[in-house]
Amino acid sequence: MPDPQSPLRAGEVAVDLPPRTDAEIYFIGTIRTPWKTRQECPKRGTPDGPICTIVFDERWRDGLTGLAKHKRVQVLYWMHEARRDLVLQTPFQRPTSGTFALRSPVRPNPIASSMVELVAVDGLNVQVRGLDCLDGTPLVDLKPEHGAHQT
């Protein structure tokens, strides 16, 4: 976790977080990417980006049954380095904006969502193209894009 006392940029506003949380998350795997630091990390994945590997924990193996037939999947992951208490934020070289008007990792629940190309499923390893997160990012969920196979 970042230092919640780190200095705010011009225009930024932090609020007191609620006194308690309301629900709990299991990390269900780990995302392996080429990017080891936030400086290296692209702001947004591109369809021609490198292959990244989503490694599921053993417990969830059967949950991947039938996944390989899908062309695109949605990946939810936890941006574990982001602070959670800003309501107004000033991204680098951009105007100040409300948190919910941005896709910034800084938000009350730092859950990122990316729609990516499914390349291969091999046991607990799911290869995708188009992700943009740090190596070691915790996986929260993976589901097929809406479409022919949608439930």
Added chain:
Amino acid sequence: MPDPQSPLRAGEVAVDLPPRTDAEIYFIGTIRTPWKTRQECPKRGTPDGPICTIVFDERWRDGLTGLAKHKRVQVLYWMHEARRDLVLQTPFQRPTSGTFALRSPVRPNPIASSMVELVAVDGLNVQVRGLDCLDGTPLVDLKPEHGAHQT
């Protein structure tokens, strides 16, 4: 929470959930929809569906600054009635499939994601069209669709 001992359908497999959770979620608001029961609820929102109102908690008011300029937003919400321990599941009138090959609410982390049309922002109320969740569903996040205003 549902009874985790409720009977499984043919082909379904439950696993032991991990001994501990890894991260915590704040519910940041509540989604008001016309659907009071799961039977009434559409399986998937449609662009011509009714207007639903996402009501943010007061704490997050400033976070909505600048949201109104966006045409479409992504809504993350917590499917609080779903069990979390199935790896294989058998949706009604469909074959058995792995949890991660379905968009079913039944999954380790019951977070739904919908991309919907933004109709209006009025104080803490955000009106959208295209949602498909139960009235009273807890809100986890809201962010603009990727696009011109993306960060």
